[in-house]
Amino acid sequence: xxxxxxxxxxxxxxxxxxxxxxxxxxxxxxxxxxxxxxxxxxxxxxxxxxxxxxxxxxxxxxxxxxxxxxxxxxxxxxxxxxxxxxxxxxxxxxxxxxxxxxxxxxxxxxxxxxxxxxxxxxxxxxxxxxxxxxxxxxxxxxxxxxxxxxxxxxxxxxxxxxxxxxxxxxxxxxxxxxxxxxxxxxxxxxxxxxxxxxxxxxxxxxxxxxxxxxxxxxxxxxxxxxxxxxxxxxxxxxxxxxxxxxxxxxxxxxxxxxxxxxxxxxxxxxxxxxxxxxxxxxxxxxxxxxxxxxxxxxxxxxxxxxxxxxxxxxxxxxxxxxxxxxxxxxxxxxxx
Numbered sequence: 001x002x003x004x005x006x007x008x009x010x011x012x013x014x015x016x017x018x019x020x021x022x023x024x025x026x027x028x029x030x031x032x033x034x035x036x037x038x039x040x041x042x043x044x045x046x047x048x049x050x051x052x053x054x055x056x057x058x059x060x061x062x063x064x065x066x067x068x069x070x071x072x073x074x075x076x077x078x079x080x081x082x083x084x085x086x087x088x089x090x091x092x093x094x095x096x097x098x099x100x101x102x103x104x105x106x107x108x109x110x111x112x113x114x115x116x117x118x119x120x121x122x123x124x125x126x127x128x129x130x131x132x133x134x135x136x137x138x139x140x141x142x143x144x145x146x147x148x149x150x151x152x153x154x155x156x157x158x159x160x161x162x163x164x165x166x167x168x169x170x171x172x173x174x175x176x177x178x179x180x181x182x183x184x185x186x187x188x189x190x191x192x193x194x195x196x197x198x199x200x201x202x203x204x205x206x207x208x209x210x211x212x213x214x215x216x217x218x219x220x221x222x223x224x225x226x227x228x229x230x231x232x233x234x235x236x237x238x239x240x241x242x243x244x245x246x247x248x249x250x251x252x253x254x255x256x257x258x259x260x261x262x263x264x265x266x267x268x269x270x271x272x273x274x275x276x277x278x279x280x281x282x283x284x285x286x287x288x289x290x291x292x293x294x295x296x297x298x299x300x301x302x303x304x305x306x307x308x309x310x311x312x313x314x315x316x317x318x319x320x321x322x323x324x325x326x327x328x329x330x331x332x333x334x335x336x
Contacts, residue, residue: 007081011074011077011078011081012078014074015071015074015075015078018045018067018070018071018074019041019042019045021067022037022040022041022044022045022067022071023037023038023041024037025037025063025067026040026041026060026063029057029059029060029063030054030056030057030060032053032054036053036054039053040052040053040064041067044064044067044068044071045067045068045071045072045075047068047072100154100155100156101156101168103154104135104154104156104168104169104170105170107133107135107154107170107173107174108170108173109133109173109174109175110132110133110134110135110170110173110174110175111127111132111133111134111135111174111175111176111177111178112134112135112136112137112160112166112169112170112171112174112176112177112178113127113134113135113136113137113177113178113180114137114160114177114178114179114180114181114187114190115137115138115143115160115179115180115181115182116136116138116143116144116146116147116155116180117143117180117181117182118182119180119182119206119227120136120138120143120178120180120181121146121147121148123178123180124136124147124148124149124153125148125149128148128149128152128153129258129323130258130260130262130323131323131327134153134154135154135155135156135169135170135174136153136154136155136156137155137156137158137160137165137166137169138155138156138157139157139158139159139160141157144157156168156169160179160181160186160190161186161189161190161193162193163193163197166190166193166194166197167197171194171197171198171201172197172198174198174201175201175202176201176202176203176204177190177194177201177202177203177204178203178204178205178206179191179203179204179205179206179221180206181206182206182208183208184207184208184209184212184215184216187205187206187207187212187216188212188215188216188219191203191205191216191219191220191221192219192220194220195219195220199220202222202223203220203221203222203223204221204222204223204224204225205221205223205224205225206224206225206227207224207225207226207227208226208227208228210226210228210229213226258322258323259320259321259322260320260321260322260323261291261318261319261320262318262319262320262321262326263294263316263317263318263319264316264317264319264326264329264330264335265296265315265316265317265335266311266312266313266314266315266316266317266333266335267334267335267336268313269334269336270313270333270334270335271333271334272311272333272335273311273312273313274310274311275310275311276307276308276309276310276311277290277305277306277307277308277309277311278307278308280311280333282329285332286321286325286328286329286332287321287322287325287328288319288320288321288325288326288328288329289319289320289321290305290317290318290319291303291304291318291319291320292304292305292317292318293305293309293311293315293316293317293318294315294316294317294318295312295314295315295316296314296315296316297314298314
């Protein structure tokens with residue numbers, strides 16, 4: 001695509017050079033004024049069939065024939081380049097963007113990722129592996145090209161801090177937004193803009209500077225991830241609990257199973273409500289492991305659930321499993 005554009009630019013530069021050469025040729029050979037030479041060059045290259053401006057000498061006629069041959073060749077080449085640029089690039093890109101926007105318009109309760117840089121790419125990878133619906137907003141072409149699962153990812157090219165771009169990404173229907181830009185000021189502006197468009201949306205924001213955390217929280221970010229804090233905790237964990245870190249790494253990076261610690265909210269019409277852990281037989285029937293339950297009403301966590309524990313409508317289950325096991329669990333117990 002870029003190579004095609006470079007060729008087109010060079011072709012138009014060549015046409016411009018031919019025009020200048022034509023004018024200069026008539027001025028030098030026929031001793032015409034610049035305007036007469038320009039007029040003759042235009043009608044010659046345009047092939048409109050007008051008569052000669054002045055009587056041409058033999059040398060002038062030879063120059064005119066050469067100008068027609070070179071000029072028409074350049075024009076034909078330029079037209080072919082324009083056609084190729086439109087058909088191979090712009091039209092294809094337009095249709096792809098239109099198809100992508102149509103898919104984004106059908107999304108609901110999805111996630112929006114602002115930024116596809118070093119942090120954003122890991123977020124994209126994780127949401128893709130866990131089969132979440134999401135849209136990426138990225139301004140730079142280079143970052144878009146480096147996105148994991150690019151062909152299977154919905155994205156918009158633009159500034160995530162602009163209302164129009166966030167609206168196109170479905171901000172009013174989205175369940176959450178992740179600000180993963182490298183600049184804290186940019187993330188802050190996105191948080192403010194997003195909250196003004198959808199006050200109920202959950203926002204997770206990246207922070208590079210610890211001083212930015214309070215500002216981001218005040219602007220409306222629900223959760224803030226400090227790169228420095230996470231990095232420090234990881235280094236400490238590698239030192240004092242290396243086996244745990246290795247286990248989690250293998251679980252998260254496994255290409256076959258993609259096990260994750262997930263939360264699943266029990267919906268009011270679920271058949272799991274009232275059933276005991278023993279009666280539900282979740283692990284044997286779906287492969288999903290329930291490690292805790294958080295009751296939203298009482299804000300109480302229960303760990304290592306006993307076989308007699310009965311699930312309630314207000315429970316959010318903390319589980320370990322892969323995307324397939326989670327889907328099977330939701331289908332079996334009618335959880336939306």
